[in-house]
Amino acid sequence: MMLSPDQAADSDHPSSTHSDPESLGGADAKVLGSVSDLEPVEEADGDGKGGSRAALYPHPQQLSREEKRRRRRATAKYRSAHATRERIRVEAFNLAFAELRKLLPTLPPDKKLSKIEILRLAICYISYLNHVLDV
Secondary structure, three states, rough: OOOOOHHHHHOOOOHHHOOOOHHHHHHHHHHHHHHHHOOOOOOOOOOOOOOOOOHOOOOOHHOOOOHHHHHHOOOOOHHHHHHHHHHHHHHHHHHHHHHHHHHHOOOOOOOOOHHHHHHHHHHHHHHHHHHHHHH
16 A cells, blocks of 8 residues: 555654654653653642742752752851851961061061061071071
């Protein structure tokens, strides 16, 4: 039996007669089947609105270590504690430079030095003291 050109075109394209993705088979089914990956992890509470936070975000156990860390660091409590720790660290750092500055001879003695100048002067002073001890 011979098919007319219209009948042959209809039989060659299964998508024209079947609209459900499972009947397509092959790569088309895989592409259409991946849409479910974009759906929320949990179903909504059944109120029909679907706007609950749990429906949009995965459980904490499903999050990667990096994502958990990122979320923890985003809280105001964490940022405040981090800022406090950083402030204490910088104060200790500046205090150490001030103590080192007191030990270095400069003219005039109250000259304000930058941190790099303090370090360079300390290196020179230590090498001078080593030289004095060697002689």
